[in-house]
Amino acid sequence: MRYLKDLKDGEHVQGIYLCKQKTSAVTKNGKPYDNVILQDKTGSIDCKIWDVGNAGIMDFDVFDYIDIIGDVSIFNNAMQISIKRARVAKEGEYDPADYLPVSEKNIDDMYKELLDIISRISNVHLKALLEEFFVKDEEFIKKFKFTSAAKSVHHGFVGGLLEHTLSVTKTCVFLAGHYPVINKDLLITAAICHDIGKVKEFSAFPINDYTDEGNLIGHIVIGYEMVGEVCAKLGNFPKNLENELKHCILAHHGKLEFGSPKRPAIIEAVALNYADDLDAKMETFKEALDASVEPGWLGFNKMLESNIRSTHGEN
Amino acid sequence: MRYLKDLKDGEHVQGIYLCKQKTSAVTKNGKPYDNVILQDKTGSIDCKIWDVGNAGIMDFDVFDYIDIIGDVSIFNNAMQISIKRARVAKEGEYDPADYLPVSEKNIDDMYKELLDIISRISNVHLKALLEEFFVKDEEFIKKFKFTSAAKSVHHGFVGGLLEHTLSVTKTCVFLAGHYPVINKDLLITAAICHDIGKVKEFSAFPINDYTDEGNLIGHIVIGYEMVGEVCAKLGNFPKNLENELKHCILAHHGKLEFGSPKRPAIIEAVALNYADDLDAKMETFKEALDASVEPGWLGFNKMLESNIRSTHGEN
Amino acid sequence: MRYLKDLKDGEHVQGIYLCKQKTSAVTKNGKPYDNVILQDKTGSIDCKIWDVGNAGIMDFDVFDYIDIIGDVSIFNNAMQISIKRARVAKEGEYDPADYLPVSEKNIDDMYKELLDIISRISNVHLKALLEEFFVKDEEFIKKFKFTSAAKSVHHGFVGGLLEHTLSVTKTCVFLAGHYPVINKDLLITAAICHDIGKVKEFSAFPINDYTDEGNLIGHIVIGYEMVGEVCAKLGNFPKNLENELKHCILAHHGKLEFGSPKRPAIIEAVALNYADDLDAKMETFKEALDASVEPGWLGFNKMLESNIRSTHGEN
Amino acid sequence: MRYLKDLKDGEHVQGIYLCKQKTSAVTKNGKPYDNVILQDKTGSIDCKIWDVGNAGIMDFDVFDYIDIIGDVSIFNNAMQISIKRARVAKEGEYDPADYLPVSEKNIDDMYKELLDIISRISNVHLKALLEEFFVKDEEFIKKFKFTSAAKSVHHGFVGGLLEHTLSVTKTCVFLAGHYPVINKDLLITAAICHDIGKVKEFSAFPINDYTDEGNLIGHIVIGYEMVGEVCAKLGNFPKNLENELKHCILAHHGKLEFGSPKRPAIIEAVALNYADDLDAKMETFKEALDASVEPGWLGFNKMLESNIRSTHGEN
């Protein structure tokens, strides 16, 4: 397929794309037209249907995969497609994976790496708990691999939750070695579980929006409850260890004003908070750098609260 | 018994009191002595044992009920007892209720009033949930009646949780009538359940301190989880209603920085937040007024962030 | 008359509307045209006059009531009128009340309810003060009934100040009963007077904008001064009671950063602050719910600082 | 008289001092004694009466001027007097001015300087208003000269309000020349009036504490109301000018969180806010420097939020 990011001014295009948005409008002369946004895994593009009612343009809805023919031009310094033909594609004609933003890393490789870390946990209770989720619960595993880590900020792509979780966990493996006072198994288990509530906080791609539960409860408390349910199921999970693990999940945002109902009270919760926060900042920075064409200043970044600058390729 | 708040300078006192604190010390001349704090339900008093080792003063520990003889004097503008005789009292010699700060209102009357409100809930699911806790769960009921609503601030006495819950609930009954857009059964159920996590957050009197669970998890999330467990047990509880009820509990502190992991997103959560916060402020004010001897300015109150003033008996 | 909210795409419309805004512009082809916003009590609508200089379109100004003929179409997903004929309507041809947003409740009924509450005040000084404003001062009464409680947020309609004042006062009647430590007459008087400064803070509808006095002084201090002037006029008003009543008005926003020059220092001021703030939040929520077409999530509400959700009709 | 700051260890002292505080206590051996604090305009000193009941020590109360004989010693690195004889002094035996902290500058000279500035005001309304207070109102003038500008921070002495007002006014005279866009008469009038509410906010020396009105209303709004009353009395005061002058008084603390119900909206209010705030900081610094024995670091100053350092005598 021809990816949207490769389109050029003046080009004639034909292909199947995901419809993310569609609205009707009327020109000043009273002529109706449609605004459409199409997406594939490389980006999205504004489109117009000037010739509404044309027999070649069949009806379609948001989140349909549509097969279009059109002309590419530049408007307001951005690419735009004027759609001349359109029809809803049938399942089988396209691979949904081509239309979703996806991790640059291989999902199965990352998952294998995570399982490997789990296999090295010594504490039998913590290992059993992790296996309930990551080895035995097929539905959870499928969602965990597929879910985004966010709606719109860092790691907002298929596999994003897995990629973020693995990165945080590996940093925690380092920290547990670097600071021997840390209870290693507790920290690693907390790192692996810290965002599992996100499988219920976000609806599946391509929607990837907050669910009711996500809006009303939030992934921190959802993940806390999921851990509690598995502890109850396992039966003999030590109460003290359960409370500490749950505390790490509750406190992983570090501050009340960031949505954690408790500040970190044990050293593992402090370490997890830093590893998580740092990974979010690093990925945010990386995504901003990836999105920039030239090195140098990239403008004010809201999450990083600074005009940021690429150092890549320098020195 | 002779209540501590009634003791007078120069008086000779004999009676049984609860030992809240006991530490050993040495005078400048090298003479050992003991600092003791005794308590009954009317207050507490500093005591000294100057004559350590005296045969009439038998060994005792913190949280023992001790039978003492002593002399009352004034030191640093406060009453003080010099203990001359002491022995640990036996169970039966005293009524623990005499040694605990307790609600001014009758606990059983208040509980009856609460049950009456529950009986008027129309929604069968919400009523069933409330009955699981407040009608069927004997252990919960006992703790709920006995627990304090706080460690040291407002409602910090036996029956405090019940008194606070009832007051908040009655305000919510009013608000549901005053603002018809409110879902009455949802708000009242949320009001009754909003602080149930406190039965696990605080240890029993006379200790009344944070439990491990209280420190690591907190009553907001504990209460949330208790509601979730009963919903699961009931089986057919509507998911949407469960999420909204849980949300009200999570959001009842109103702001993230006050420990709620979510801001109120539904009108019932907003109303509950105000009713709860107002009741805390009213009781704080009332307790400050009760503690004052004369009308007028009472000094700076930390929770109310103002120098406060009694208007009682004026105008 | 045909209300704006009932207009449909493609419709031909004739009627009298209030002109809220009017600006001239030129198309890219150099043709002049006018942008106009018309309003009635059901909402407002963008209009264009493409045919400037047409004999059928007579000159008019902002805040004129104009009789128009035009065509309704959709532009950018919103209704728009292309005006073909226009003339300034004469007084008598229209009822200004049809062009103002207005309380859903009957203004006279609400006022009667307020007078009834005043009549039950026992304290002769407070009752006399209230009667000076609400019984004897015709000009004040007229303004008080007509004024909005806000420029653009909650209760921003004719009768809004009265509706908000009555609602807050009724909550205070409840609170004075619920918390016996409250000085009932003081609280109720303070509730009735808390926003009277708004009659001078806002100019009359349809402008409804801040006056110079509103911008420079603000309704809190204006209301304080109005109470002071009536106390001086009454002559024998107890100084202590006057200070406490004035304090309640000054402190009713609860926090310095919300514009109160003093934090609540007496229990009545605390109660009034909560009743006032809660009513603003409840009305904000209600107006957001009323404005929504379907139940569910309504998006982020700035005043409530949350994505909010309708629970209406559920459960 | 012998000033307290000149007393030396081991000295025998006789003199009349103001009693600021008096409390009774009992030693560990059961012997009663009294804690007394005496004050003159140079400072205050802790005293003990060990020999309570001694015929030579007659009864006295707080705020009595007492004639004492005693011995000076050092305790906890501070001077202390052991009182051996005491009697209440009669009016005429002492000059109250010797017992009050007082401005280092001559009060009458400062007042003359202020009148001179008033005499140069061109605007007849503003000049008339100032004369109502500072020329015609004998009671106000007496209080204004005598009042402190604060309870415990900067300018907390007799004449402090006058000294602070004059200093701020002179800075405003400079600023009105330096920034020609400023309305000079308005700024100077606002500067002279900005703290007049303090004559009612603080009770007279030696008490110098917040009055009821000070606590409930505060000097900002009190001063605003005083200006309003004089404007009403003058009759023809331009409304616009009155609002701007009142606004300057309301806004002179600069921020809502510092107790101003409005932020400065006109340039004169901005200039006044800076002149006032700067004078408070300069005086706070000066008083800290005066209180220090040696140059160098003086420790953390709460109002200046820094460890501060004397530069005096350097370089």
Added chain:
Amino acid sequence: MRYLKDLKDGEHVQGIYLCKQKTSAVTKNGKPYDNVILQDKTGSIDCKIWDVGNAGIMDFDVFDYIDIIGDVSIFNNAMQISIKRARVAKEGEYDPADYLPVSEKNIDDMYKELLDIISRISNVHLKALLEEFFVKDEEFIKKFKFTSAAKSVHHGFVGGLLEHTLSVTKTCVFLAGHYPVINKDLLITAAICHDIGKVKEFSAFPINDYTDEGNLIGHIVIGYEMVGEVCAKLGNFPKNLENELKHCILAHHGKLEFGSPKRPAIIEAVALNYADDLDAKMETFKEALDASVEPGWLGFNKMLESNIRSTHGEN
């Protein structure tokens, strides 16, 4: 030349202007056109080149001075030029000073005034340091006179840094006289040097944007380092005096959150902070007043955090 602010609707214009911005676009009909912004010292204007490719319109780039012929019309209530002819002007055809926003005051007069203040410094070390910058360093002097004091807020014009520095310095001369505890020479030197880092923080006009050094280091620390380098060069500069002067520069923003790494710890640093901040506020207010057509309310000003009002010409 014909200044942009004097252009009128319908006028035919010919002249040389600075090109600030240039972007290409395509109309809905696929016709390319250019958006251009032209500037002179009186303001800037939007332009269109509809006839791209026309032989009379030669190629030009951003920051070229171009000689244009065009037609003035109104679009969206703003002036606009339709460019018919364009060519790059040669050096000598225009005076760059005509195209830069510039101080209303004479730069050489202001500089002379500054030198005069420097000549009156008594402390030989401070005077020598100032002369290194302001008398001996030709390149610094040129930049100092030419640099703006800001990118977009107050004093954002040629000579702005000098004008702001002189104004702050003159206020400091006043303050050193008004508060004798101030070390006059230290304060005046600090005032003159406080913003010298801006000569490296901003690139030269017409760009006037943050340099890399400006973004990464900032004028506060740059200026601190410049002073340190000159102290090192002078050789015998007293260490204590150097630290105090450097501290004044570091602390001149007054608060950590405003970018000062230290709070003011000496009285000269406090005074400088107020003089600097006040001058910024006064100039911001003045520029807002200058930009307003009519007296009265000017709308919300972000820097002053208030709806502001002109008092000019009143009373």
Added chain:
Amino acid sequence: MRYLKDLKDGEHVQGIYLCKQKTSAVTKNGKPYDNVILQDKTGSIDCKIWDVGNAGIMDFDVFDYIDIIGDVSIFNNAMQISIKRARVAKEGEYDPADYLPVSEKNIDDMYKELLDIISRISNVHLKALLEEFFVKDEEFIKKFKFTSAAKSVHHGFVGGLLEHTLSVTKTCVFLAGHYPVINKDLLITAAICHDIGKVKEFSAFPINDYTDEGNLIGHIVIGYEMVGEVCAKLGNFPKNLENELKHCILAHHGKLEFGSPKRPAIIEAVALNYADDLDAKMETFKEALDASVEPGWLGFNKMLESNIRSTHGEN
């Protein structure tokens, strides 16, 4: 020697200790005595000299090493020594290292590890800069090994700066591997240099207090300037690289309110900020755990803003 932390109640002690504090006082009976605080590397202890003037107690000053004989007792639950004999010890009689709090790790080993990391830097400029400090500058090296990383919080001991720097650097080595987008040499160099300004911010042990430069300038800007001086000395250091390195030092506290004059703008500055902050938190937690006798809750920790809990030895 007998370490202070090993002393027991009732013991007779003889040994040499460092005098940290000494003040004179008088008992209520007029008898003079001295308060003394002695210290060794295991802690400090309160002492009394009741028998002032005794021939066996020779005069000594703060920061003398004194040889004492005394009796150990308990007062207010803490150990106390009553000093019976005292004389100033001569150099050679004691090893100052025994009286200073010192890193638990071997200083030379840590330094060797740091040099090893430096030797692996590829960038010649950065390596040269590091060698100027850590290989060639003997005086700097000596101070760097000896200095504390803080006055009173974490790493407040000899070798603390080295220990903290090494720990942060090793975390940065990990992060540079974990996040390939990071410029490894820049991050590691910044990590090694981030706190070098502390060698001038704190005076040497045993004083270990802020120097004038520390108070007025602070270690962030001092370190920035030290780096600038070495870059200037090296001559050919790339300007861009210098600015980025200096930026990392300036921004390493992460937020303006924590004393950084710039927020991190490059990814290396973000990573350094997290590594530094995390190490401070981990060490704070470790020191709190080390100071605790029993596992469990350790009380509220101000820096961690939570009641903290030991997990050591659990699970």
